[in-house]
Amino acid sequence: MKTLMITAMAFCGSWLTAQEAQGADGKLYGDFDGNGTKEYAYVKVSDCGEECEGKCETTVYFSDKNMKPFVIATANGGALYNLGDLNNDGKDDLGFYPSWCTSCWHAFYVYTLNKTGWKHLVPPISTHCSQWEEEKFPITKDPKKKGYVIITSSKFEDDDIKISSKSVKL
Numbered sequence: 001m002k003t004l005m006i007t008a009m010a011f012c013g014s015w016l017t018a019q020e021a022q023g024a025d026g027k028l029y030g031d032f033d034g035n036g037t038k039e040y041a042y043v044k045v046s047d048c049g050e051e052c053e054g055k056c057e058t059t060v061y062f063s064d065k066n067m068k069p070f071v072i073a074t075a076n077g078g079a080l081y082n083l084g085d086l087n088n089d090g091k092d093d094l095g096f097y098p099s100w101c102t103s104c105w106h107a108f109y110v111y112t113l114n115k116t117g118w119k120h121l122v123p124p125i126s127t128h129c130s131q132w133e134e135e136k137f138p139i140t141k142d143p144k145k146k147g148y149v150i151i152t153s154s155k156f157e158d159d160d161i162k163i164s165s166k167s168v169k170l
Contacts, residue, residue, distance in 0.1 A: 021079055021080070021081050022041075022042070022079060022080045022081075026042050026043070027040040027041070027042050027063075028040060028041045028042070028080040028081070028082055028094075029082070030082040030092035030094070031091065031092050032062065032064075032067065032091055032092050032094060032113055033064065033066075033067060033091060033113060034089065034090040034091035034113075037064075039062055039063045039064040039067070040062070040063045041060055041061065041062050041063075041080055041094060042060075042061055042063075042080075043058050043059065043060055043061070043077060043078065043080060043096075044058070044059050044061065045057070045058050045075075045076055045077045046058075046059065048076045050101075051101055052076055052100060052101035052102070055073070056073075056074055056075060056076050056100075057071050057072065057073055057074075057075065058071070058072045058075040058076070058077055058078060058096075058098065059071050059072075060072065060080065060094070060096065060118075067113070068117050068118075070111075070117065070118045072096060072098060072109065074098070074100070075096075075098035075099065075100070076098070076099045076100055076101060077098075077099045078096055078097050078098035078099045079096070079097045079099075080094065080095065080096055081094070081095035081096070081097070082094065082095075083095045083110065083139060084141065086110070086112070086121060086139070086141055086149055086170065087112055087121060087147075087170045088146075088147065089112070091112070091113055093110060093111065093112045093121055094110070094111045094112075094113075094118070095108060095109065095110055095111075095138070095139065096108070096109040096111070097109075097127075104128050104129035104130070105126065105127070105128055105154070106127055106129075107124035107125060107126060107127070108124065108125040108127050108138040108139070109124050109125075110122050110125070110138075110139055121170065122139065122149070122151065122168065122170070125138040125139065125151055125152075125153050126153045126154055126155060127153060127154050128154035128161050128163075130154065130161055130163070131152065131153075131154045131161075131163050134163065136152045136163055136165075137152065138151065138152055138153065139151055139152070142167045144167075145167060145169075147169060147170055148167045148168060148169050148170065149167070149168055149170060150165050150166070150167050150168075151165065151166055151168050152164070152165040153165075
């Protein structure tokens with residue numbers, strides 16, 4: 001029984017950290033480069049008015065200046081997520097849910113750091129605000145299949161918004 005409880009607590013703990021959002025200070029902590037030291041990520045918006053006029057680019061910066069920042073176009077800020085180590089490379093992966101002035105449809109972006117910089121780990125995931133309201137997070141590690149993730153997305157079908165999940169190999 002003790003082993004079962006420890007296993008359940010470890011699984012739940014890893015699931016919660018896999019969806020850890022940035023704090024009130026705007027910083028998201030994680031070991032994004034796999035060196036064993038926590039750094040933090042934060043975002044800054046440039047050229048974006050109240051009605052989303054302008055370029056509306058959001059740049060993700062890091063406290064470790066050896067990690068190059070990257071730009072997400074058409075985003076008026078947004079939320080960063082520490083997704084944990086989805087691809088088992090020893091580094092925390094990064095999620096970004098952009099803000100925009102209109103619509104409930106937003107892509108959720110998943111990034112991983114490799115030798116050349118930040119790259120998409122999976123294609124952008126289509127989400128609708130109803131998916132977020134139902135607390136159906138766009139990506140988690142598949143606990144049943146090593147090297148797989150569960151992607152939950154939204155699509156408009158038969159005059160309704162459908163939310164579906166599937167297991168995908170990385």
